[in-house]
Amino acid sequence: MTASLIQHQPRREPGRSLGPAGRPQPAARSSSSRSLRLVAQQEGLIQIHTAPFRGSFSGVFSQALRSAGLGSRVLITQFLKGGVDQGLEASLWLCGRLQWLRPAVAGCLSDPCATAEPCATTEPCAPAASVSSVVSAAPAAGPGGLAGSPFPTASDSDREAVEAVWAYSRDQLLGGQLDQLVLDELGLAVDLGYLCAAEVTATLERRPSHVDVILTGPAMPAALMAMADQVTQLRRGF
Numbered sequence: 001m002t003a004s005l006i007q008h009q010p011r012r013e014p015g016r017s018l019g020p021a022g023r024p025q026p027a028a029r030s031s032s033s034r035s036l037r038l039v040a041q042q043e044g045l046i047q048i049h050t051a052p053f054r055g056s057f058s059g060v061f062s063q064a065l066r067s068a069g070l071g072s073r074v075l076i077t078q079f080l081k082g083g084v085d086q087g088l089e090a091s092l093w094l095c096g097r098l099q100w101l102r103p104a105v106a107g108c109l110s111d112p113c114a115t116a117e118p119c120a121t122t123e124p125c126a127p128a129a130s131v132s133s134v135v136s137a138a139p140a141a142g143p144g145g146l147a148g149s150p151f152p153t154a155s156d157s158d159r160e161a162v163e164a165v166w167a168y169s170r171d172q173l174l175g176g177q178l179d180q181l182v183l184d185e186l187g188l189a190v191d192l193g194y195l196c197a198a199e200v201t202a203t204l205e206r207r208p209s210h211v212d213v214i215l216t217g218p219a220m221p222a223a224l225m226a227m228a229d230q231v232t233q234l235r236r237g238f
Contacts, residue, residue, distance in 0.1 A: 046213045046214075047214045047232070048230070050220050050234070064180060067179070069095050072097060072180055073177065075173075076098065076182040077166070078102045079189040079195070080110070080184075081102050081109075081184070085104070086103070101165050109158055109194070111154045111192070113193035154194070162194040169183065179210070179212065185216065186216075187219040197221045200221070201227070205227070
């Protein structure tokens with residue numbers, strides 16, 4: 001008896017071709033059925049590094065220096081540090097991409113400013129215990145500073161020097177010239193009366209979306225804390 005051998009061929013589906021081994025090839029996807037992948041644009045962040053002591057700048061400085069070394073345009077503004085004869089005309093440049101700016105003042109500023117321009121907001125700053133609360137409750141200033149206050153007060157030239165570096169930093173930020181902006185002790189400068197909290201907040205709200213802004217210092221206005229994408233609090237051992 002002769003057996004007949006039947007060779008089974010794979011079923012061919014309409015619209016699909018067979019490969020060399022007789023296996024169906026996957027159907028080609030049409031351009032209309034392909035999924036589209038959107039490339040997310042880089043978004044800048046507002047980061048706050050705060051501490052109950054003046055010591056949150058060193059880590060931020062390392063981060064800024066690394067960013068400049070990788071090609072980013074970085075501006076560091078220290079509002080209350082002085083004594084190195086800087087100012088706008090003598091700012092330092094590192095790595096060719098990082099500008100380091102301090103006000104043209106004789107020394108570091110820690111005294112409240114009694115002659116600050118009136119500000120449109122009275123928002124409290126954190127932490128709540130601040131020198132500015134003593135300043136606002138004291139009588140009018142006399143020739144030697146605040147009458148009846150144990151705290152010395154800063155001069156008009158000191159306030160103008162701080163305002164000058166703020167104006168430059170603000171223009172660089174809003175002009176889209178920067179990739180990263182570090183504002184050291186910005187909150188303390190607001191708290192001591194050198195800068196207006198409402199103007200600072202309004203400026204940061206208008207910043208270009210690609211710029212990373214890093215704020216440091218022991219005091220920070222509540223409005224800026226609310227705007228922050230990331231808050232880092234440094235604490236000593238406990």
